[in-house]
Amino acid sequence: MSDQGIPFGKVPPEILSQFALSRTGARRREVVIGPDIGVDAAAVDIDGDILVLSTDPITGAGKNAGWLAVHVACNDIAVHGARPVALLVTLLLPGESATAHLDRLTTDIDRAARDVDVAIVGGHTEVSGAVTRPVAVLTAIGRVERSKLIQPAAARAGDDVVLVGSAAIEGTAILATDFADELRPAVGADVVERAQGFWDGVSIVTAALLAAEIGAIAMHDCTEGGIITAVHEFAVATGLGVRVVVESIHRREETDVIASHFSVDPLALVSSGALLVAARRELDIASRLRDAGFQAARIGEFTATGRRLLLRGKSIPLVPPARDELWRLLEERAGI
Amino acid sequence: MSDQGIPFGKVPPEILSQFALSRTGARRREVVIGPDIGVDAAAVDIDGDILVLSTDPITGAGKNAGWLAVHVACNDIAVHGARPVALLVTLLLPGESATAHLDRLTTDIDRAARDVDVAIVGGHTEVSGAVTRPVAVLTAIGRVERSKLIQPAAARAGDDVVLVGSAAIEGTAILATDFADELRPAVGADVVERAQGFWDGVSIVTAALLAAEIGAIAMHDCTEGGIITAVHEFAVATGLGVRVVVESIHRREETDVIASHFSVDPLALVSSGALLVAARRELDIASRLRDAGFQAARIGEFTATGRRLLLRGKSIPLVPPARDELWRLLEERAGI
Structure with a gap:
């Protein structure tokens, strides 16, 4: 097992079950929707409202990649009846053309976030030898009244x-x-x-x-x-x-x-x-x-x-x- | 500007200011702490409590990388007086040795999350040609009463x-x-x-x-x-x-x-x-x-x-x- 490869793309469910879904840290009573195969957003009860959370990467700064990433992240939140509120954005850039990639991604992300009335509240931007093309990871946070969470x-x-x-x-x-x-x-x-x-x-x-x-x-x-x-x-x-x-x-x-x-x-x-x-x-x-x-x-x-x-x-x-x-x-x- | 490179590592403040901090989507009244140079966590007022949010990548599956990443993310939350509650984990893996990398990262992350009593509530795992070594992006979510937020x-x-x-x-x-x-x-x-x-x-x-x-x-x-x-x-x-x-x-x-x-x-x-x-x-x-x-x-x-x-x-x-x-x-x- 120690050297097993996995094809490019989403990791197969059986491997996720073995290595990820069995390792989910502490059990906390706040967790309403936790990680599972096919689950695109999490829900956390914070004694008042429900937080709905979703994280997803995009790899590549193709035309409209950042724009699309914001909308997909916010879509994941809205299907639970929650209004998207905030986004966290982690950007990892290859050394070459780093500012051009950054410029395109942040312009796209900003425009889409305004489009759905969501604030970008934090992030991290780094140039890294670990990536061969731009990687953006968007985490969207939304909220909904407890009685209105849709599952x-x-x-x-x-x-x-x-x-x-x-x-x-x-x-x-x-x-x-x-x-x-x-x-x-x-x-x-x-x-x-x-x-x-x-x-x-x-x-x-x-x-x-x-x-x-x-x-x-x-x-x-x-x-x-x-x-x-x-x-x-x-x-x-x-x-x-x-x-x-x-x-x-x-x-x-x-x-x-x-x-x-x-x-x-x-x-x-x-x-x-x-x-x-x-x-x-x-x-x-x-x-x-x-x-x-x-x-x-x-x-x-x-x-x-x-x-x-x-x-x-x-x-x-x-x-x-x-x-x-x-x-x-x-x-x-x-x-x- | 279209082809300017940036050295490996954190992106310099002047470039961040130009391309990222000026593009933060919609203005929303919920944002208490937004993105800024040297700001490691965001705070969002959700009509009750304050959510404190932080996201950070690690690149590489070296000894204890996942363990350390969880603790650093939760540390960022706790310095605002907020108790870390939940983590979202995005893992991007190179094709080779993907299961070995996954195994080590999720074991480390799970152990650290139990250590600080935090639940892993969601994530995304993908094998991607965009990375040459494992990349993990951890987003930590904590909460604190509004009057107790520390800034x-x-x-x-x-x-x-x-x-x-x-x-x-x-x-x-x-x-x-x-x-x-x-x-x-x-x-x-x-x-x-x-x-x-x-x-x-x-x-x-x-x-x-x-x-x-x-x-x-x-x-x-x-x-x-x-x-x-x-x-x-x-x-x-x-x-x-x-x-x-x-x-x-x-x-x-x-x-x-x-x-x-x-x-x-x-x-x-x-x-x-x-x-x-x-x-x-x-x-x-x-x-x-x-x-x-x-x-x-x-x-x-x-x-x-x-x-x-x-x-x-x-x-x-x-x-x-x-x-x-x-x-x-x-x-x-x-x-x-």
């Missing part, structure tokens, strides 16, 4: 599964940004320009806080692996089955055009900006969110057991893709 | 400066661990063994919380650059002058023997485990801390202006060393 386990069979937002708007924005020159002649400059504007839609904080207020039972934000993966994760988190009608998942026209150009499946393409909400059927939360100006649709329901997709009326098993379509495409392109 | 600016001229603990116990433990084979024949196996036990003394959490209860006005933990650097930082943070009697700084015998062997100055050697406390003279906090079983001594006082050391009765300017004696020694040894 997936509260969902039950029969609850609506509602999608707020559209599939793959993040993936669409990334493709439109990184492959602009290839896309313009193929799909038109206007489509590319509109798709690049999708960056503005990667935050689900406002939608999640409104959904919580209306009466959401549980929420889950979509990220890597797209809507299909998020639906699967949501079902696992609730401990329920789920049945989703594929045709009811909203996609913007630009997403369809660009996904088609690259032959990628928009339902398995990275989807920050899309939010899954569970709510009691009688609440009709989808129409109430639409009334408030959000794109929202009931896409299915939680069931007692089984995870199924209904595609053109045919029921097929819901199996999350092995990896996000974006990484598949980037690897394919790198191989050309 | 350096409350100190005033005439306050005692008290040292709790001894100089360079961290540096002594590192040298005794890393150079054990060289030291044993030179200073004796018993000295080396006792010095290796100094690891157990790097937490100042208990001492700081007790000092806060007794009536400490301000506190500062010692880390890189040793006691001399910490005294200088403490004076800068309070906005006061300071006068310290060098002979009153306690050093353990093992520290003197080992520092002498390597010709390093123990007062400029990394000193986690030592705590500086400012308190009103009439409180005689040093003797009250001694009564409670701590090594504690009045080493000087805050003054209106000037930063001076009294060495054998002679007043000399207090100038922090350019770098920690440990790094100087390691570089010297690497050059041989």
Whole structure:
């Protein structure tokens, strides 16, 4: 075991269970949500309110990396019904171009933090030989009244599964940004320009806080692996089955055009900006969110057991893709 | 500017001011202590208590790195009079020996977290090509009643400066661990063994919380650059002058023997485990801390202006060393 490697990417659950989840320091009564596989935020009871906490790294200072990192961190907080308040930012930079990397990251992070009304309250910045490209670790802190903390386990069979937002708007924005020159002649400059504007839609904080207020039972934000993966994760988190009608998942026209150009499946393409909400059927939360100006649709329901997709009326098993379509495409392109 | 490099290590203050401290997201009324040069923890008012937050990276999985990282993070919290409650841990691992690195880090972190009664509530573990050796980013969260938050600016001229603990116990433990084979024949196996036990003394959490209860006005933990650097930082943070009697700084015998062997100055050697406390003279906090079983001594006082050391009765300017004696020694040894 002493020399076992692990492939690049998230560490596999069985290794996490063995080495990390069994080693969580002291037991403290304040811990409401602790670390676990698939848990993206922690909750700590501080005798008054609940603190919701989330930490995540980004590796690389690509276009909009800092912007995206802030929104993803705040999204993790908001799905628990908590308002993001503060961010801590640790930046590790390689020696070369250190100020250029720093400049881009802090500009991006600052802009996104203003966008979601969150203060950056601390951090640490260091140039280190341990990194080959910029690494940022963002820790987001939010708060919610104790009685209003939202946890997936509260969902039950029969609850609506509602999608707020559209599939793959993040993936669409990334493709439109990184492959602009290839896309313009193929799909038109206007489509590319509109798709690049999708960056503005990667935050689900406002939608999640409104959904919580209306009466959401549980929420889950979509990220890597797209809507299909998020639906699967949501079902696992609730401990329920789920049945989703594929045709009811909203996609913007630009997403369809660009996904088609690259032959990628928009339902398995990275989807920050899309939010899954569970709510009691009688609440009709989808129409109430639409009334408030959000794109929202009931896409299915939680069931007692089984995870199924209904595609053109045919029921097929819901199996999350092995990896996000974006990484598949980037690897394919790198191989050309 | 677009290609300017920065030397390895902490990013210089002028670059931080330009690129980071001017970009701190939204202004929120909850922020009590925000990011600034030399500020090691943030404080957020959450309508009830004050949250104290600190984040710091360690790069490398050397002996005791994870152990030390937890204690340093919790020390940063405790100097504000706050009890550390929870930790978030982000681990980035190189592909090779990933499980061995993970195993050592999580074991160390878990042990230290139990030691200071802190729960690990969340995290993220990833294998990444962005790192050449393990990187851990620890975020510590503590809490304190609003009226009991301790901030350096409350100190005033005439306050005692008290040292709790001894100089360079961290540096002594590192040298005794890393150079054990060289030291044993030179200073004796018993000295080396006792010095290796100094690891157990790097937490100042208990001492700081007790000092806060007794009536400490301000506190500062010692880390890189040793006691001399910490005294200088403490004076800068309070906005006061300071006068310290060098002979009153306690050093353990093992520290003197080992520092002498390597010709390093123990007062400029990394000193986690030592705590500086400012308190009103009439409180005689040093003797009250001694009564409670701590090594504690009045080493000087805050003054209106000037930063001076009294060495054998002679007043000399207090100038922090350019770098920690440990790094100087390691570089010297690497050059041989």
